[in-house]
Amino acid sequence: MELQPFALYATILIVTITLLKLSRRGRRRDLPPGPRPWPIIGNLNLMGSLPHRSIDALSKKYGHIMYLKFGSCPVFVGSSVAAAKFFLKTHDLSFVSRPRTAAGRYTTYNYSDITWSPYGAYWRQARKMCLTELFSARRLDSFEYIRVEELRRLLRDLFASSSSTVVLKDFLTTLSLNVISRMVLGKNYLQAEEGAVVTPEEFKTMLDELFFLNGVINVGDWIPSVRLLDLQGYVKRMKVLSRKFDRFLEHVVDEHNARRAAEGEGFVAKDMVDVLLQLADDPGLEIKLSRNGVKAFSQDMIAGGTESSAVTVEWALAELLRRPEILAKATEELDRVVGRERWVEERDMHNLPYIESIVKETMRLHPVxxxxxxxxxxxxTSFEGYHLPAGSLVLVNVWTIGRDPEVWPQPDQFRPEQFVGRDIDVKGQDFELLPFGSGRRMCPGYNLGLKLIQASLANLLHGFEWRLPEGTTKEGLNMEEVFGLSTPKKEPLEVVVEPRLPAHMYVM
Structure with a gap:
């Protein structure tokens, strides 16, 4: 019997819809497990104020490879050593690009820095400049005297504050900013002086804002239809922040160019901005480095070098104040290896395995x-039989990996001993511990960060006795964090210090 035209069209429509549904189900079965997304917003409703903890809770339910949706964007989350190795090493080149976020656009001169620039010729050139010019071992060694001078200044300032309650993060951030400012910019631009472009307090606030805005989940990034509305107000804040940074960086570049012009052929690069300006003049570069590129790189180095060391040392001392027996072991090692008549030097670190273990354990529990x-x-690509399509966002939750009970016995406890004699490093080859990442996108300045963290912590422990202020107990110490591109303590650590070395050691 022949079908009437209407019945024929209806049959074709039903068959087509059925095939599409089956096709979609088939594709969905190829994806990793994950919570069912809501229309329009996807799984953004499941992200709390600490997304790494929200995702950690979800991974316990759905597994170490998980599929989410941020708005219309597919997201794959790796929360195990195997997943991290897949994303960051085995298929590193497949996952080497960056998402085009508002933060990258507005706070890094339209993706002109090393962190947010997409994969391509510009990024490859930027990475090469970092590895061979800006963060080479030779250049870092040439700046060791700066790190020593600024660390001694910190120890002297803390000595002057003995017996009183101090906010440790203020001292640590000042140390990091002074070191990075002198290495990158050639002088301490952040000293309080008349006519300064920004005050030290303003600059610290700018850095906090930069890290916060680069780590937030901005709804407009993932739901394009509401992008112009700026529902959370983040884009407005990004634009304000970018103008503040640009005013400062314009001043820096102008001063450096003026010195170059004044010295003429006798000019010698003294800092990293000088090196960047020389590279910008190099006709042999595949992609010309613009003035905005110089500013973006400078901002990247200032921000990255400051935040990682200050945050990590603060977390380390917070953990040690909760575990006095570990603090006692650390000071015993320092007294035995270094003695009480000199300060710890960078070359001492390979003889201080327990101090190194404390740093690693801090990075495990509190990755920046x-x-x-x-x-x-x-x-x-595909992983464990799951299909991972191009154009997907990829997150590697190193916070969860650092708490994996299959890798770390008693994962929620601070136990530096588990690193003593264990061949696990932080340089991107051991996927149990990835504070600086791994692969092509690994933090290019990790060696500098590690030097600052280790030397700062070792000398602080060597030079002072540490205790909590009256009325604060180790059990009551707040260990909550704030989420952004970095994850500092929610409540800054307040401490009281007493010198433990001879008085003449603090007169420098």
Whole structure:
């Protein structure tokens, strides 16, 4: 019997819809497990104020490879050593790009820095400049005297504050800013002086804002239809912040160019901005480094070098104040290896395995970037039978990996001993511990960060006795964090210090 036209069209429509549904189900079954997304917003409703903890809770339910949706964007989350190795090493080149976020656009001169620039010729050139010019071992060694001078200044300032309650983060941030300012900019631009472009307090606030805005989940990034509305007000804040940084960096570049012009052929690069300006003049570069590129790189180095060391040392001392027996072991090692008549030097660190273990354990429990900087997949791949399509956001939750009971016995306890004699490093090859990331997108300045963290912590422990202020107990110490591109303590650590070395050691 022949079908009437209407019945024929209806049959074709039903068959087509059925095939589409089956096709979608088939594709969905190829994806990793994950919570069912809501229309329009996807799984953004499941992200709390601490997204790494929200995702950690979800991974306990759905597994170490998980599928989410941020708005219309597919997201894959790796929360195990195997997943981290897949994303960051085995298929590193497939996941080497970055998402095009508002933070990258507005706070890094339209993706002109090393962190947010997409994969391509410009980023490859930027990475090469970092590895061979800006963060080479030779250049870092040449700046050791700066790190020593500024660390001694910190120890002297803390000595002057003995027996009184101090906010430790203020001292640590000042140390890091002074070191990075002198290495990158050639002088301490952040000293309080008449006519300064920004005050030290303003600059610290700008850095806090930069890290916060680069780590937030901005709804407009993932739901394009509401992008112009700026529902959370983040884009407005990004634009304000970018103008403040640009005013400061314009001043820096102008001063450096003026010195170059004044010295003429006798000019010698003294800092990293000088090196960047020389590279900008190099006709052999594949992609010309613009003035905005110089400013973006400078901002990247200032921010990255400051935040990682200050945050990590603060977390380390907070943990040690909760575990006096570990603090006692650390000072015993320092007295035995270094003695009480000199300060710890960078070359001492390989003889201080327990101090190194404390640093590693702090990075395990309190990684500065708990989900690293997000990546974007450039091509289709598959992992454990799951299909991972191109154009997906990729997150590696190193916070969860650092608490994996299959890797770390008693994962929620602070136990530096587990690193003593254990061949696990932080340089991107041991996927149990990835504070600086791994692969092509690993933090290029990790060696500098590690030097600052280790030397700062060792000398602080060597030079002072530490205790909590009256009325604060180790059990009551707040260990909550604030989420952003970095994850500092929610409540800054307040401490009381007493000198433990001869008085003449603090007169420098």
């Amino acid at each position: 970037a708990p989900m690293l900087v997000p990546r974007m997949s450039r091509e289709d």
